[in-house]
Amino acid sequence: MQAITLAGLKATYAKGTRVSDVMAEVLRRIDSYKDPAVWISRASSEAVMARSAALDADPSARALSLFGVPFAVKDNIDCAGFPTTAGCPSFAYAPSENATVVEKLLAAGAILLGKTNLDQFATGLVGTRSPYGAPRSVYDTRYISGGSSSGSAVAVAAGLAAFALGTDTAGSGRVPAAFNNIVGLKPTRGRLSARGVVPACRSLDCVSIFANTVGDAAIIAAVAEGFDAADPFSRPMPAVLAPPDAFRFGVLPVASRDFLGDVGCAALYDAAIARLVSCGGTPVEFDYAPFRDAAELLYDGAWVAERTAAVGDFLDAHESGLDPVVKAIVASGRRFSAVDAFTGSYRLAECRNRADAEWEKMDLMLLPTAAVHYTLDEITADPIRRNSHLGRFTNWVNLLDASAIAVPAGFRDNGLPFGITLLAPAGGEVGLTNLAQRFHAASATGAGLSRTPVTVEPLSLLDKGVDLFVVGAHLSDMPLNKELRDLKARFVTAAQTAPDYELYALANTTPPKPGMVRAPSADAASIAGEVWRLTPEAFGRFVAKIPTPLGIGKIHLSDGSEVSGFLCEPIALQGARNITSFGGWRAFIASMTSI
Incomplete structure (x- = not known):
């Protein structure tokens, strides 16, 4: 096969x-x-x-x-x-x-x-x-x-x-x-x-x-x-x-x-x-x-009690569909005390050293x-x-x-x-x-x-590289995405910012570009984008070509993580249109083409 x-x-x-x-x-x-x-x-x-x-x-x-x-x-x-x-x-x-x-x-x-x-x-x-x-x-x-x-x-x-x-x-x-x-x-x-x-x-x-x-x-x-x-x-x-x-x-x-x-x-x-x-x-x-001794702690020590903490109450209350060996192992965790758990942690520390x-x-x-x-x-x-x-x-x-x-x-x-x-x-x-x-x-x-x-x-x-969050013309189906591909960037995932950003359609830009600012307020929201991964060398080349008023800063994502991404200088927002309510650049562009 x-x-x-x-x-x-x-x-x-x-x-x-x-x-x-x-x-x-x-x-x-x-x-x-x-x-x-x-x-x-x-x-x-x-x-x-x-x-x-x-x-x-x-x-x-x-x-x-x-x-x-x-x-x-x-x-x-x-x-x-x-x-x-x-x-x-x-x-x-x-x-x-x-x-x-x-x-x-x-x-x-x-x-x-x-x-x-x-x-x-x-x-x-x-x-x-x-x-x-x-x-x-x-x-x-x-x-x-x-x-x-x-x-x-x-x-x-x-x-x-x-x-x-x-x-x-x-x-x-x-x-x-x-x-x-x-x-x-x-x-x-x-x-x-x-x-x-x-x-x-x-x-x-x-x-x-x-x-x-x-x-x-x-x-x-x-x-x-x-x-x-x-x-x-x-x-x-x-x-x-x-x-x-x-x-x-x-x-x-x-x-x-x-x-x-x-x-x-x-x-x-x-x-x-x-x-x-x-x-x-x-x-x-x-x-x-020391590795063998640590291994023995997993099933012969208090770590069995962690399995009991996970599903032990369920096993006690149910018989249907339970494997008898699994039930015996998980139930055995109750023989360990808190003292045993601390003693086991000390033993593990000794093994680790x-x-x-x-x-x-x-x-x-x-x-x-x-x-x-x-x-x-x-x-x-x-x-x-x-x-x-x-x-x-x-x-x-x-x-x-x-x-x-x-x-x-x-x-x-x-x-x-x-x-x-x-x-x-x-x-x-x-x-x-x-x-x-x-x-x-x-x-x-x-x-x-x-x-x-x-x-x-x-x-x-396979390089771990540097992750870059993009929100506008560098998205996968947008005009400047080729700049990322030319640098062998790799798409990682779609993502959203934390709900404290505003997105603007900048005036007089070709191709049209958005500007994103972090501005926690009643008007702020999560903005949709994509994470792309570049080698450190490619990331440096990419950043060097970014024109004013855009720049790279740290973006807070909705999952609590932080990643490098596009931010905009506030001065560029003069004459720009606030498009935060669209939730992202792709949705805004779609609304314009449907008019």
């Missing part, structure tokens, strides 16, 4: 292929896929085709960074028009709006296919704890897909979606990636908003991304990221440099390479080390003990994503202990505030895929992108069911 990638879709659309034709093929694939446990709810064919037709009919839509890209969402993330079940039918509710990340992806032109299966309440790394069934590895249906983001990983690996959202508290965005031969990006905590996500451990939860290539995952994260004032755990990301050309990478000492008897995994880990050496790295053994000393030895870390790949029967026979085995190299990552990219790394003799994870301290996933791409390409694994080798993608699309 051919993998769906952003580059592949872009090339297809560039040839004139309609979105409707691509989506018809995607729907055919979904209908013919033989694992019914992938989806919990699906968008109707009519809804998908209507969205496709709307994109086809809008010439400006082709500028959107995710134009016509089909995606899926784990069913603990809110999508308006779909019930959110968290894998539990009796818990289901109908959200009135999209989660922040979903809203950003839709605004960038992506097409939502439906909601995917998961370990109930995102509790598990196995993908078997759901009343909706157990999705299987795309390579062998006797084997688990991994969890908790099981359906999302399978949807991407099976060629049903270009990317999918998961969540990752203990490894749920990485283990399923390894078991299905795809990329799993676990961003730094708080980089992607968790507003609209059913919490598992709220202080640790991350929205994660499954994709067929590292570059795709990085682009999707760049679209979805951003501070969200409505999420108390959202935070600005630190600026972290990429590893140097000659870098040190941490590897497990032989004594810590416990693959539970899986000799094939041990050999593939050795091969991954050699491959990273060929990319310019020097392996450095480090002490895994010891871990920081190990990080001093290396620029990044190379770990197996999972030690072993179990069959469904093996998990059924011993669900808790074997689930714990799967988290051996993942459970500590959010507790110690690290970032991670899970990447395919080869195949065992039995044909099952093996994956590694590249890890760095908070913010490091952006800097790891280039190296992770090179590693994936060198592994020659393909992606998902497709064995076609992936290529290293141009990093110009």
Whole structure:
């Protein structure tokens, strides 16, 4: 099954292929896929085709960074028009709006296919704890897909979606990636908003991304990221440099390479080390003990009580549709006291100090994503202990505030895929992108069911860059938008200012231009615009050409974030028309052309 990638879709659309034709093929694939446990709810064919037709009919839509890209969402993330079940039918509710990340992806032109299966309440790394069934590895249906983001990983690996959202508290965005031969990006905590996500451990939860290539995952994260004032755990990301050309990478000492008897995994880990050496790295053994000790706190310490805080009252009051293992785990959090929670935080601080000393030895870390790949029967026979085995190299990552990219790394003799994870301290996933791409390409694994080798993608699309908010002639369908495109700017999202700006149609400007001023008053309002991303060098060139009376300042957006954008000198408002009531320049221009 051919993998769906952003580059592949872009090339297809560039040839004139309609979105409707691509989506018809995607729907055919979904209908013919033989694992019914992938989806919990699906968008109707009519809804998908209507969205496709709307994109086809809008010439400006082709500028959107995710134009016509089909995606899926784990069913603990809110999508308006779909019930959110968290894998539990009796818990289901109908959200009135999209989660922040979903809203950003839709605004960038992506097409939502439906909601995917998961370990109930995102509790598990196995993908078997759901009343909706157990999705299987795309390579062998006797084997688990991994969890908790099981359906999302399978949807991407099976060629049903270009990317999918998961969540990752203990490894749920990485283990399923390894078991299905795809990329799993676990961003730094708080980089992607968790507003609209059913919490598992709220202080640790991350929205994660499954994709067929590292570059795709990085682009999707760049679209979805951003501070969200409505999420108390959202935070600005630190600026972290990429590893140097000659870098040190941490590897497990032989004594810590416990693959539970899986000799094939041990050999593939050795091969991954050699491959990273060929990319310019020097392996450095480090002490895994502080990371292992932190990992044990997640399920053997007071952090289990955070799962109880999230959904424990619901589980106590309901029996229908509950997985017995999930209920036992969540209920067990009540045995911990506030004293235990403080004691656990002290223990974690000790682990963090010891871990920081190990990080001093290396620029990044190379770990197996999972030690072993179990069959469904093996998990059924011993669900808790074997689930714990799967988290051996993942459970500590959010507790110690690290970032991670899970990447395919080869195949065992039995044909099952093996994956590694590249890890760095908070913010490091952006800097790891280039190296992770090179590693994936060198592994020659393909992606998902497709064995076609992936290529290293141009990093110009992946630069974090500088965001610019535009409100007038630089909008995507306006006369000066070409200035942004000539500088290789990339559309990020539609957005609105905070409700304290006024917009004016300036006099004697060619082409017609607006001027926006921040003037909190009874006449002020939110002004519609767009966010575009430029490299720092391109941003400087753009700003240097801005004519008076316009300039660049800080714009306060409606989501509480702040971004660079156009502002106007007050002197230019003499003779200008106040058009704030239109809500934006595009609406004003439309009113003029209709006269």
